[in-house]
Amino acid sequence: MGSENKLIGFYNISKKYNNQVIVHNLNFNIKSGEFFVLIGPSGSGKTTILNMINRLVEPTNGRICIDLKDNKDYDLKKLRYSIGYVLQSYELFPNMNIAQNTGIKLRYSGMGLKSRKIKVKHLLDEVGLYYEKYANKMPSQLSGGEQQRVAIARALSTGNSIVLMDEPFSALDPISRNKMQELILKLHKKYKITIVFVTHDMNEAVKLGDRIAIVYNGNLQQVNTAEVIINNPKNKFVSSFFENYY
Numbered sequence: 640m641g642s643e644n645k646l647i648g649f650y651n652i653s654k655k656y657n658n659q660v661i662v663h664n665l666n667f668n669i670k671s672g673e674f675f676v677l678i679g680p681s682g683s684g685k686t687t688i689l690n691m692i693n694r695l696v697e698p699t700n701g702r703i704c705i706d707l708k709d710n711k712d713y714d715l716k717k718l719r720y721s722i723g724y725v726l727q728s729y730e731l732f733p734n735m736n737i738a739q740n741t742g743i744k745l746r747y748s749g750m751g752l753k754s755r756k757i758k759v760k761h762l763l764d765e766v767g768l769y770y771e772k773y774a775n776k777m778p779s780q781l782s783g784g785e786q787q788r789v790a791i792a793r794a795l796s797t798g799n800s801i802v803l804m805d806e807p808f809s810a811l812d813p814i815s816r817n818k819m820q821e822l823i824l825k826l827h828k829k830y831k832i833t834i835v836f837v838t839h840d841m842n843e844a845v846k847l848g849d850r851i852a853i854v855y856n857g858n859l860q861q862v863n864t865a866e867v868i869i870n871n872p873k874n875k876f877v878s879s880f881f882e883n884y885y
């Protein structure tokens with residue numbers, strides 16, 4: 640996918656479940672190479688918004704464009720393949736070792752074993768896991784933080800320019816979480832990836848986000864840099880949300 644400044648565009652996006660409106664008429668853009676954070680209380684619609692990008696959820700109204708093309712006009716498999724996806728629960732395959740988990744997308748894309756091994760070694764290096772030590776281990780032998788490193792390596796394996804991350808560090812202890820935040824910032828900068836990142840932690844949002852979108856009841860309350868939001872909260876909800884920021 641190319642590098643137009645407006646990489647992901649939401650146009651009049653709404654989502655209903657059982658006739659209940661979950662997401663209301665969203666209009667916003669995510670820029671190429673941006674670290675874009677969606678934050679809001681539980682049930683506000685963050686995951687629903689995120690999952691509409693790679694069509695795990697289809698909107699009821701409106702359209703989402705990626706590289707100025709409607710995401711419905713992409714081949715679904717190619718769309719999913721070209722967008723990395725990292726969840727809180729790691730989603731590693733329990734019966735595959737770490738090298739196999741890291742290289743699974745490369746295997747599906749037809750890359751041979753030898754090239755795959757070189758690539759997997761590089762990817763594991765990038766996320767701080769020493770190949771010789773980890774390649775043959777099973778996911779259950781790794782800590783949560785290590786498993787999440789593997790999930791990130793896999794998300795990056797196909798050279799994805801877009802990575803969606805849904806509360807990826809929420810299950811980690813504060814020290815691991817901090818290390819993972821540093822890692823993802825480093826990778827974001829190095830590979831100029833566009834990251835859409837869901838969290839309910841304002842400190843994490845401020846630390847990571849180039850821009851932050853505050854979601855409440857399926858509405859976007861404010862989309863801007865942390866600095867602008869902190870200095871000029873648009874409404875009471877936004878300012879109350881920042882009360883926990885330290």
Ligand SMILES: Nc1ncnc2c1ncn2[C@@H]1O[C@H](COP(=O)(O)OP(=O)(O)OP(=O)(O)O)[C@@H](O)[C@H]1O
Binds near residue numbers: 681682683684685686
């Ligand atoms: N498949 C579904 N069917 C019906 N309702 C759903 C479905 N998925 C989500 N919802 C509802 O949509 C609302 C928004 O959910 P969503 O998971 O997007 O919120 P969230 O902000 O990501 O929450 P959390 O921080 O708790 O993960 C919730 O009220 C949820 O119950």
